[in-house]
Amino acid sequence: MKKVVFASLLAFASSTLASLPVAMAQDSGSQSGQITIKDPAEYNAYTNAIGQSAPAAKAAAIESFLQQYPNSVVKAEMLEQLVGAYQATGDAAKTFDAAKRLLQVDPTNLRALTFVVYVGKAQASGDQAKLDDAAANAQKGLTSTKPASMSDADYQKLKDLATPIFYDAIGADDVAKKDYKDAITAYTSELGAYKDPAQTTQNPALADTYYLGNAYVQEDPKDLVNGIWYLTRAAQYLPEPYKTTAEKAAEYWYTKYTGKMDGFDQVKQLAHDNVTPPASYKPVPAPPPPSPQELAHQAIVGTPDPSKLALGDQEYILSNGSTDDAQKVWGVLQGKTTQIPGVVISATADSVQLAVSDDAKQSQKADFTVNMKASLKDVPATGSTVTLIGTFDSYTQNPPMIIMKDGEAKPAAKPPARRPAHRPSSN
Known part of the structure; x- marks a missing residue:
């Protein structure tokens, strides 16, 4: 245009x-x-x-x-x-x-x-x-x-x-x-x-x-x-x-x-x-937006119990927060087993890299690595959406990456039990 x-x-x-x-x-x-x-x-x-x-x-x-x-x-x-x-x-x-x-x-x-x-x-x-x-x-x-x-x-x-x-x-x-x-x-x-x-x-x-x-x-x-x-x-x-x-x-x-x-x-x-800017032309710039680290700290201050934060917010603090703020979040995540839904960026039978946050999905970059407990029989295709279960093991801030251990595929939902057909009683 x-x-x-x-x-x-x-x-x-x-x-x-x-x-x-x-x-x-x-x-x-x-x-x-x-x-x-x-x-x-x-x-x-x-x-x-x-x-x-x-x-x-x-x-x-x-x-x-x-x-x-x-x-x-x-x-x-x-x-x-x-x-x-x-x-x-x-x-x-x-x-x-x-x-x-x-x-x-x-x-x-x-x-x-x-x-x-x-x-x-x-x-x-x-x-x-x-x-x-x-x-x-x-x-x-x-x-x-x-x-x-x-x-x-x-x-x-x-x-x-x-x-x-x-x-x-x-x-x-x-x-x-x-x-x-x-x-x-x-x-x-x-x-x-x-x-x-x-x-x-x-x-x-x-x-x-x-x-x-x-x-x-x-x-x-x-x-x-x-x-x-x-x-x-x-x-x-x-x-x-x-x-x-x-x-x-x-x-x-x-x-x-x-x-x-x-x-x-x-x-x-x-x-x-005026052809050129006069001395009276003085637009006032807006105050600079909070830095990622400041936003991460605000999230911690606003929610004293880090376990109550959404997974996306917890990840943001781990990636952008100060050492103290990141450790507060990691203290409630390490060793915790949970479901991780995301888009597959790359996958082998033993390890799957997922884009979980919206930013990661938009940039098509992995922000979670799930190391499997046992080799997968069916390796998920790149670009597919999956939900894996894993235990928080470690993380890095640069590049931002959360590593999960003991990963496994989320079990398929069981179909609802069929009720026996109702038979009218005979008199």
């Missing part, structure tokens, strides 16, 4: 190429002032291509130019213009191809890396190799430097748009590999990269907020405080059915952490108003 939820949410978070910010498709600016095209025919073809106003016509003209002048001094610029033109047409496949071609000429081109990462992640559809490739390109994008031809302001604007896209791809790759620690780093960095908090209520940040919450509760050890926060934050803005999924997860972990639902409405309001 969890895989279905993740796949469904991923599809919801993946939007079309047209949803990329318009600034991603803007021209990078002509480099003709820095680069001289000596061939007049090439120059005319260049000015004709970049002068096209319709995106489809511009893309066609640039493709024609690149085919005619494959080694042009303005090849990188034209490929960057081509990326923008194809994105303006909404053609994701051609935009992706143009961006890949641009990276062959300019490996650190920020605009090309952004498109390759964005489209590559959207097209991965669970393909780990494609996710790895998108994440690798995202790492390149995070370390790319400003080209000399771009102003500081334009570069910073592009960097602000690209950075969350890069962290989104890296986080998705980490989650797919169940590397929750690195996923937390990536998604936290993504949320911190948005300049406007309102952007975190839209995709991909909104879906990634949900993934961040899940990463916190999946990592080892779990961080329930942060996990509850980001799951609750996502639930405030996700549409159905994702809202219910996120909120149920948040409620589950909140109850797990605090032991109750009191205060959760206040957490929801805080999460609605």
Whole structure:
């Protein structure tokens, strides 16, 4: 079920190429002032291509130019213009191809890396190799430097748009590999990269907020405080059915952490108003449950006469109690003969191992060993339910095991005696 939820949410978070910010498709600016095209025919073809106003016509003209002048001094610029033109047409496949071609000429081109990462992640559809490739390109994008031809302001604007896209791809790759620690780093960095908090209520940040919450509760050890926060934050803005999924997860972990639902409405309001946990977000953990040894002692204190305890409780104290508490129980059991009902885990003619307690039955592990007084003629089958009679002989706490001696099969119940048929008396 969890895989279905993740796949469904991923599809919801993946939007079309047209949803990329318009600034991603803007021209990078002509480099003709820095680069001289000596061939007049090439120059005319260049000015004709970049002068096209319709995106489809511009893309066609640039493709024609690149085919005619494959080694042009303005090849990188034209490929960057081509990326923008194809994105303006909404053609994701051609935009992706143009961006890949641009990276062959300019490996650190920020605009090309952004498109390759964005489209590559959207097209991965669970393909780990494609996710790895998108994440690798995202790492390149995070370390790319400003080209000399771009102003500081334009570069910073592009960097602000690209950075969350890069962290989104890296986080998705980490989650797919169940590397929750690195996923937390990536998604936290993504949320911190948005300049406007309102952007975190839209995709991909909104879906990634949900993934961040899940990463916190999946990592080892779990961080329930942060996990509850980001799951609750996502639930405030996700549409159905994702809202219910996120909120149920948040409620589950909140109850797990605090032991109750009191205060959760206040957490929801805080999460609605804040991207990250404010200082006032301080869920109080429930007190730790009693240890097995403490539970065993409580059983002894509550029933001063250990012989009155049920067999399951006596076994629990022997397995988990302190030395003194275990000895109190063993003092009334040792040498006592009783019936032991259980499920056969293994058996030979001379010894049968049984799962008697509910925990032992669930884990299919023996907690009683019955050594037979005489070899069995019919060895019980593994998995069968039997009742044996034996005398308590010894026990071990680790692993928990009670050993019985002089074992024998419980005699079959005798059929009820038949009453003689009533004969009417004769007069």
